[in-house]
Amino acid sequence: MAQLRAIMADEEQRQASYEAGHERIRFCGYCHGEDGNSKRDYIPNLAAQHPQYLFNQFEKFGDGTREDYVMSQLAKTLTLEERINIAIYFGMQTAKPRPSTDAARVExxxxxxxxxxxxxxxxxAQGFQDMPRLAGQPSEYLGIALNRFKQMDxxxxxxxxxxxxxxxxxxxIQSLAAYLTTR
Structure with missing residues (x-):
């Protein structure tokens, strides 16, 4: 975390990390989009997430605290530097909200x-540090995540x-998802 903070505080280091992250995210882009905006409604956007949040999620996937078939395996293959660079790269992308046709549900x-x-x-819904950005997330992903929390022991x-x-x-849940996806 100290290394991530130091890089984020220095413009030159942050830019170098961003460029290195861009090189490393080729595989990530298949699911999360090269610009961090997912092409699939059940996969989260990473664009504009705080780098600290993204880095911590890598750590959770890597140590088994958080589980996902692909991410749990991938996180274990990345070096510390790669995890930091990817977090910075996606954190510097612009999130793209999605439209909703149900104005009453959005309200x-x-x-x-x-x-x-x-x-x-x-x-x-912009999130901060280790609290995730919900704005612009795909509605299906939000529904899945909220239902997963409901089922947790x-x-x-x-x-x-x-x-x-x-x-x-x-x-x-459907109303929250409809609202947040448009933010």
Whole structure:
């Protein structure tokens, strides 16, 4: 983390890391898009995520705290420098929101977000440091993630999202996803 912070604080190092990250993300781009905007609705966007958040997720995939068939294997093959460079590269990309055709659902999601989510993820869902950006995420991915939190056993996992998601109805989840994908 200290190395990541030092690179982020120095413009020249950050640019060099960005360029090295761009070279290394070729494989990542197949799923997450070369610019960090996923082409598939069930895969998250990495564009504009805070580098600290992305780096920490690599660490969680690498140590088994977080599991995904592809990411768990991939994270173990990357060096520390590569994980930092990729996090910086994607963090410097621009997130591209997606349209929604259901204005009523978007509005319901906006209200729900302000009550349930804005305290941690920011008023505009931009996230910060180790809190993920939700703005512009694909709606299907958001639904999958919220349902995963709902199903987690609080005796085995320690995330405040278990309590937040546990009270959400399927309609709430769809509304939040519709709102956030347009941000």
């Amino acid at each position: 319901a999601g906006r209200s729900l977000f302000k009550i349930r989510c804005a305290g941690c993820h920011g008023l505009d 609080p005796t085995k996992h320690s995330t405040p999202m278990i309590g937040i998601a546990s009270v959400l109805s399927e309609e709430d």
